Amino acid sequence: MPDETEHWEDRLEQYLHEKGLRMTRQRQVIAREFFAITGHPNIDELCARVRRADPSIGQATVYRTLKLFVDSGLANQSRFGDGPARYESADVDHHDHLICVDCGRIVEFRNDTIEKLQEKIAASHGFEMTDHEMVIYGHCDAPACVARRASRGRD
Amino acid sequence: MPDETEHWEDRLEQYLHEKGLRMTRQRQVIAREFFAITGHPNIDELCARVRRADPSIGQATVYRTLKLFVDSGLANQSRFGDGPARYESADVDHHDHLICVDCGRIVEFRNDTIEKLQEKIAASHGFEMTDHEMVIYGHCDAPACVARRASRGRD
DNA sequence: ATGGCTGCAAACCGTTTGCAACTAT
DNA sequence: ATAGTTGCAAACGGTTTGCAGCCAT
Numbered sequence A, B: 001m002p003d004e005t006e007h008w009e010d011r012l013e014q015y016l017h018e019k020g021l022r023m024t025r026q027r028q029v030i031a032r033e034f035f036a037i038t039g040h041p042n043i044d045e046l047c048a049r050v051r052r053a054d055p056s057i058g059q060a061t062v063y064r065t066l067k068l069f070v071d072s073g074l075a076n077q078s079r080f081g082d083g084p085a086r087y088e089s090a091d092v093d094h095h096d097h098l099i100c101v102d103c104g105r106i107v108e109f110r111n112d113t114i115e116k117l118q119e120k121i122a123a124s125h126g127f128e129m130t131d132h133e134m135v136i137y138g139h140c141d142a143p144a145c146v147a148r149r150a151s152r153g154r155d
Numbered sequence C: 001a002t003g004g005c006t007g008c009a010a011a012c013c014g015t016t017t018g019c020a021a022c023t024a025t
Numbered sequence D: 001a002t003a004g005t006t007g008c009a010a011a012c013g014g015t016t017t018g019c020a021g022c023c024a025t
Helices: A008-019 A025-036 A044-054 A059-072 A112-124 A142-155 B008-019 B024-035 B043-053 B059-072 B112-124 B143-154
Strands: A073-077 A086-089 A095-102 A106-109 A128-139 B073-076 B086-089 B096-098 B106-111 B128-139
Touching: A008 A025, A008 A059, A008 A073, A025 A044, A025 A059, A025 A086, A044 A059, A059 A086, A095 B073, A095 B143, A112 B024, A112 B112, A128 A142, A128 B112, B008 B024, B008 B059, B024 B059, B024 B086, B043 B059, B059 B073, B059 B086, B112 B128, B128 B143
Parallel strands: A095 A128, B096 B128
Antiparallel strands: A073 A086, A095 A106, A128 B128, B073 B086, B096 B106
16 A cells, blocks of 8 residues: 655656656656646646646647556546546545536545445455446536526426 | 336337437337347447348447437446446446456446435535446456456466 | 657547438328 | 438547657666
8 A cells, every 4th residue: 555645756756766767857747737736637627737837748748647647546537427537636535526417516525334335245246346436416506506407497 | 207117119209209209210220129138238239239130220320329218218328437338228227337357247236325325425515416327346256357367466 | 878758640439420312200 | 391310421529659859867
């Protein structure tokens, strides 16, 4: 189990060293921008941010670097519905997602009862659980969403 | 709530009629093939089967027809990991999926405690749940998978 | 100097769409 | 007759990849 208290700088450096890979200016910039974001950026959003810091960085490099982060365990990839892949730092505890089908707001939650049940369910079917995804879709209580729903209901 | 005891023939016909749409030879063939499958076919697999029955049916029609089934509530779409969309008949009770990361085997399960917890979690965050997806990934106990894992563990 | 890394553009793959011909109503 | 439907092929959007040059080691 990785030491979650280490900073991503050290963890990334260590991973690169282990694998004989190299720390580059691009990887530094992408990592700095990525780990500064609290949220679930997709590649386009990340690309925009990265390019504000260094416009010369190509989209392909951002794709390749995020894949590197996922492989190294520094980031997690999620897919919500049909949309593009979204990423988040893995330096926090595991959690699942709640998504508003109206405004796209993403809320994180964690429920230990469900986590434990998942293990149990997997085991009862002869599976050794390695991972899981859980996304709940619904209408959130943001004023704009409630209003939109009310006016649609009237039609 | 739709009457689950009606056959898909009637439900489809009713939906088409409601929406002013038409029953065509292609839709009949695709529906017959789709509802005869127990499993989670993707478009390619379905297409292959449909074309065995009628080689003149185009892939686009299969895509459009499955979308129709989903819109009508006759089918559910799922996405597992990165792969293509998979479909299954909605004429059975809701369930979630357990997928073997080694062989791709898909096992269905249902757990009412989790279902109820999901509602509660959504509500506690001010969401009105409309849907949810839950996929557990793991290593299954099929002999081939156990063997593969054992030999990989030795490396 | 070596071999990993980069940006670019082209390829890829699942899916959607424009179109002219066709067909269920 | 009307308007929905079809097959085809082209377009699409997100992602990956081949390549020639670049740069960290």
